[in-house]
Amino acid sequence: MIRALPARAKVNLELRVVGRRGDGHHEVDTLVQAVSLHDLVELEPAPESSLEVTGLRVPLGADNLVSRALAAAGATARVKLTKRIPPGSGLGGGSSDAAAVLRLFDAGDKAPNLGADVTFFLRGGTARATGRGERLEQLPDRPGWFALAWPGIELSTASVYRAWDRVGGEGRNELFQAAASVEPALQDFAQKLGEGWVMTGSGSAFFREFGDPDSAGAAVAGLDCWTAVARAVGCWA
Numbered sequence: 001m002i003r004a005l006p007a008r009a010k011v012n013l014e015l016r017v018v019g020r021r022g023d024g025h026h027e028v029d030t031l032v033q034a035v036s037l038h039d040l041v042e043l044e045p046a047p048e049s050s051l052e053v054t055g056l057r058v059p060l061g062a063d064n065l066v067s068r069a070l071a072a073a074g075a076t077a078r079v080k081l082t083k084r085i086p087p088g089s090g091l092g093g094g095s096s097d098a099a100a101v102l103r104l105f106d107a108g109d110k111a112p113n114l115g116a117d118v119t120f121f122l123r124g125g126t127a128r129a130t131g132r133g134e135r136l137e138q139l140p141d142r143p144g145w146f147a148l149a150w151p152g153i154e155l156s157t158a159s160v161y162r163a164w165d166r167v168g169g170e171g172r173n174e175l176f177q178a179a180a181s182v183e184p185a186l187q188d189f190a191q192k193l194g195e196g197w198v199m200t201g202s203g204s205a206f207f208r209e210f211g212d213p214d215s216a217g218a219a220v221a222g223l224d225c226w227t228a229v230a231r232a233v234g235c236w237a
Helices: 065-073 093-104 108-113 157-167 176-182 185-193 213-220
Strands: 003-020 026-045 050-055 077-083 126-131 135-139 145-150 206-210 226-231
Touching: 003 093, 003 157, 026 093, 026 145, 065 077, 065 093, 065 108, 077 093, 093 108, 145 213, 157 176, 176 185, 185 206, 206 213, 213 226
Parallel strands: 050 077
Antiparallel strands: 003 026, 026 077, 026 126, 026 226, 126 135, 145 206, 145 226
16 A cells, blocks of 8 residues: 655754764754645555655665665665655755655654654654754744745755854854855855845755745746745644
């Protein structure tokens, strides 16, 4: 029997880097919001695991978070992943894909081993995340619409955090300065977007929040890049 779940994206409404830990990881304090933009994870138990991806291209193999989630759950399955969330964008697509697999196999306890954001995607909604991002305080659901824009630049989370060690950060997302130092074109992209846009996660996508879908749609109408309009989504578990 084929089972399926949407793997929703997220935006970091605010993100502060508290500092670097002794183990090399970084502590954060961030407000995370799930949004309606989503990948689709469809799986069917099988003697051996396989992964088929349609839509946006992502790396395959053992390092793919879907494959890692299957291994963590101790399961084998044929998986079809319809990829709509841009990779390397800070929208959390890979982590959300992994969380969907864990939910389908009732293996949510494995989430912390797969990445800091995976735990958030087990439930979604609105949450304050601290530690590496795995310590969650669930907050009341909040309405809202988001204009999303991605310049087509894939950023490595690890490289952005290493850059933060050198350059620090400020503003609503304290990783922006570090991300722009890794990829200078990001600074130009932010300037073209104008005021009100905020980078999500470690980049490279940006969002702007609105009270209605029409205003969000108007904000992306003239942009020459990947764009989407998404609504805030409450807890799903």
